[in-house]
Amino acid sequence: MSKIRPLDAALAAISDGQMLAVPADYAGVAMEATRALIRRGIRQLHLVTLPAASLQADLLIGAGCVATVETSAIGFGELGSAPRFTGAVIDGTIALKDATCPAIHQALRAAEMGNPFGVLRGIIGSDLLKQRPDWKVIDNPFATDDPIVLLPAIRPDVALFHAPLADRLGNVWVGRQRDLFTLAHAAIRSIATVERVQDGNLLDDEAMAGATIPAFYLEAVALAPRGAWPLRLSGHYPDDVPHLVGYLELAATEAGFRRYLDDHVFYRGAA
Amino acid sequence: MSKIRPLDAALAAISDGQMLAVPADYAGVAMEATRALIRRGIRQLHLVTLPAASLQADLLIGAGCVATVETSAIGFGELGSAPRFTGAVIDGTIALKDATCPAIHQALRAAEMGNPFGVLRGIIGSDLLKQRPDWKVIDNPFATDDPIVLLPAIRPDVALFHAPLADRLGNVWVGRQRDLFTLAHAAIRSIATVERVQDGNLLDDEAMAGATIPAFYLEAVALAPRGAWPLRLSGHYPDDVPHLVGYLELAATEAGFRRYLDDHVFYRGAA
């Protein structure tokens, strides 16, 4: 079966209750796919962001798709905080695994390497450690009196991301966005949406192969032009800032958030 | 000062007694630079191969440049074993840290991450563990009765490798050879030789940037066309098999090895 599939078919491997890992805004967020998942009514996701997130996490949380989120930050930078995430944490309607960026990197890299845990300096003395009983401090066995943190590996059921280009075999070119390699390697299966699908084999092109995730990591690839919108795809299009500002205004209230979903996810707004 | 330098000047940062890390044959071996180091009479190197080696290690060992070698294998594949390495191990004239490929990868990746140790499954029950008192078995703190090996990070003084292309700023394009990233990140400083130096900035080229090691990791870059010869540079030229066969014949004896050095390293042979 071809790995290039229509979006909804490509997303079939994502089911309720799974651990879903997604990249940060700079690396390529599969927003069109996220809207499709919300339309499908996905529930009880354990969402892991590598390492931070904005609209994608806020939409999934606000739409009731998320049971647990592990993240180092969810926010909209200078535009403001993430209203649905913030509200859900204050109301206690989601479980939060508060992390720090490199902890999520190291935990996913541990899974990438087939290791049960990752290793990270720092953290000791941060209150994060009190909130993360799953993080353990051991004595570095190669030194004396040198505490160091171990983090359990994160092995997502599915990684979902957006990239500029794929070939028909399902090889996905990601340019500088090496975080997508980490996700694809760490997750049991990966699903990518792409701006463009081309003929030929990206692995045969010396200039492209080094930045291409081989198809054997990918469960499915779906064509989704401007699939990161309203977030940016680095080198291709910028954030749609007016749209994001509009989102933040609406999502300040539950009713406004529902209107946003109707207009931009369920397409049952003014029409 | 420009990072693009003549070969001998580029190699000035490598000095006696240092830990020098080098890639495997498939990733780009800096053979021209290796010959220059031997001519300079470098001594007491702690050589680390990521993970295996052939001619480069055999030449350095035979020429008396190496005090210690950490490797998972030194040999010439179907052409035969490495005579100077084999002889030095049997005669006990070098210290050998016998490893297995992923152990060297993980120890260098630990240094890349700023961690004091790496983690690796397997190994338990291998006699390698008896020969490596620096490798430690701990109980995985995230499970019960689950022994696992920790490896001290390897932080080389210098990494030395050969690549297809650099720009004048010292950015080095390595294509698929991601091991070179590991080396450049793990080592305190890196020196590359390249087939070609071009104008412009490789980081500005979206197609190239993802496979480019940024200049800030590089101490110096030297132009050395066919700089991996007689070893291959993947995608550019193959192993010079007749030359390697000739080397193995000569290097079977100490006298023959000296003749090889005279002819191909010191250039004081028949001339």
Added chain:
Amino acid sequence: MDSVKPEEVLIDVVRRLIAGARHVAVGANSPIPAAAAFLAESLAPDGPDVSLQQSPEHNLWTDGGRELFDSAGQGRIDVFFFSGAQIDGRGNINLNVIGDYAHPKTRFPGAYGSAYLYFMVPRIILFRTEHSRRTLVEMVDFISAPGTSPPNVFRRGGPIALVTPLCHFSFDKARARFRLQSVHPGHSVEEVLDNTGFAFDRFEDVPPTPAPPPDVLNLLRGPVAAKMAAIYPKFAGEVFNIH
């Protein structure tokens, strides 16, 4: 020369703090640190490498978001910047919650890389655009990253300064306290005292923050302002009148 703007004073304070660095990394949405880094880059022939997180055109990383953390772990990043919803007198920063963690009054985005970088980057410069008793507190509600650590905890860096619209504090690691280094033109020690929630050290005479030297100001208003306009158009418009 036009009168010096407050932002220009701050940029110059940060410029002096990053002198001699090899690689300065700047987080997202940090125009003043970015301008200071570009200024340092332009001023010296061996000025620092500058990497802006999340701006592929202005960073030197090609190995993904992890490369900032990896290269900090390798000791290659000399300067980084943090802010905090709260910053306390011991240099602790809070990027997570106000109130009890289990039932917070306010939730912020999260700790980002602070719980690691605060330990690993030699010079962390704290930057807070609101100088008030609400933000500069005696004790943070939640320690996202601690200002100091016990001697057995591996730590290569930490806060060296706190820069606000009113003043420049330096941080004394041994005493785990801030010291008032200088007060910006137009502000007073009393104003600083009134608006700071933590106790801090100070000498009897606290000097005013010096004005940027003319050559620095020229460079800032010329090539650096032009560079900033491409990345922070709003900021460049307001401060440098470049549109």
Added chain:
Amino acid sequence: MDSVKPEEVLIDVVRRLIAGARHVAVGANSPIPAAAAFLAESLAPDGPDVSLQQSPEHNLWTDGGRELFDSAGQGRIDVFFFSGAQIDGRGNINLNVIGDYAHPKTRFPGAYGSAYLYFMVPRIILFRTEHSRRTLVEMVDFISAPGTSPPNVFRRGGPIALVTPLCHFSFDKARARFRLQSVHPGHSVEEVLDNTGFAFDRFEDVPPTPAPPPDVLNLLRGPVAAKMAAIYPKFAGEVFNIH
């Protein structure tokens, strides 16, 4: 059809051992495993992915040499091949030294990835071109990688078979012993017994290794042979008469 060559019999044995695999990785200088993998790839519409280590044109890795080990750690590699200077009756392999480790009589290149992959890849196929009491021994001088592990040691795989020019042994993990599965055409059980240094299990009647089915042989001598000629010209010339 020409008479079946011994190499073709071996290739077919390996082909059957890798049936159903998703990703077969083949080390350097392994023409028979490579041919078997290409054969499996060509035979089934959902045949395995095949990656030849060190051949960029014939592997699917783009993350450096570590990707073989990482993807094995992730459970994505189903089959790998090893040989050994010595292989013993408990499935231990020796790639390091003959004699005492500190004062070896003979030194081989080294363990390569064996001490890891032997644990992590579900189906390891041992392949030894010399079937003798010198190579197939009761106990190896040095265990580069152990054939079995205590139950508390994490282990996802290990040896499943040993293929030699004389015969096909299967490996019984629970008993830590080889069993003689079949003897190749032209050879006998006695010959195997005479030339094997370790004790092994066998049923009373040991069948001959079956000849490759005609359709398999056609595929092998056609497209697979052509593919092999580009990678292993010497082997393809000798076995398939392709030049």
